[in-house]
Amino acid sequence: MIAPPGAGKGTQADRLAKRFDIDHVSSGELLRAEVEQGSDFGLQARQYLDAGDLVPDDVVLAMIMNRLVAADDAGGFVLDGFPRNLPQAQAAAEAAREDQVRVQAVINLEVSTEEVRRRLLDRAAAGGRSDDQEATIDHRLEVYDAQTQPLIEYYRGRGVLRTVDGEQPVDDVAADVLDSLIDLTSPG
Ligand code: AP5
Numbered sequence: 020m021i022a023p024p025g026a027g028k029g030t031q032a033d034r035l036a037k038r039f040d041i042d043h044v045s046s047g048e049l050l051r052a053e054v055e056q057g058s059d060f061g062l063q064a065r066q067y068l069d070a071g072d073l074v075p076d077d078v079v080l081a082m083i084m085n086r087l088v089a090a091d092d093a094g095g096f097v098l099d100g101f102p103r104n105l106p107q108a109q110a111a112a113e114a115a116r117e118d119q120v121r122v123q124a125v126i127n128l129e130v131s132t133e134e135v136r137r138r139l140l141d142r143a144a145a146g147g148r149s150d151d152q153e154a155t156i157d158h159r160l161e162v163y164d165a166q167t168q169p170l171i172e173y174y175r176g177r178g179v180l181r182t183v184d185g186e187q188p189v190d191d192v193a194a195d196v197l198d199s200l201i202d203l204t205s206p207g
Pocket of ligand 1: 025028030031046048050067072073075103138150186188192
């Protein structure tokens with residue numbers, strides 16, 4: 020899943036994983052769990068998460084690669100929040116080649132900046148996360164535009180990109196995500 024903060028990556032990845040009985044691997048959730056546990060990864064990651072900056076690639080790669088190999092051995096996975104920049108995408112491609120893991124599809128949820136801001140500010144008003152402050156939300160969106168958005172062309176060039184209108188009710192987005200994968204999921 021590649022999409023801006025608040026676009027619904029977590030919501031849709033969770034549904035997709037349940038639908039196909041595979042793992043949902045969220046780099047953000049893994050990082051927040053490390054912070055919660057006070058682990059070495061968590062101590063290194065915390066300041067970046069709170070500021071809305073990307074956690075350094077070496078920390079993220081060390082944390083996520085073993086998790087992905089285990090998830091692939093268990094039947095596959097939906098990946099949410101990783102890769103987040105070109106070096107991570109290249110490292111993921113290299114690791115996938117070595118472990119003979121195939122990326123079948125990259126789903127790009129398209130949602131306007133106004134809508135993602137609204138969703139994240141609503142979540143902030145309901146308690147939210149430490150990075151759901153208004154200034155941090157705006158910074159996360161800038162980081163997305165500068166570092167993650169270029170991956171859309173990267174994956175389009177590799178022929179795996181599926182684009183879905185994420186600015187609809189959750190059930191409609193989920194239906195369109197499934198439709199976008201029909202060639203991979205229908206028998207024969
Ligand atoms: P991460 O946890 O990945 O968060 P994010 O990208 O900022 O995105 P969110 O989780 O806020 O939104 P989402 O797109 O998952 O949408 P959601 O379903 O939650 O990353 C957090 C931080 O971790 C980063 O800033 C960075 O510091 C670090 N990090 C993570 N991965 C990294 C990596 N690879 N490298 C380096 N650093 C990394 O929905 C959002 C809200 O909208 C919810 O309230 C939901 O209920 C609502 N909603 C969802 N869909 C709809 C809909 N269709 N209509 C209305 N509301 C909706």
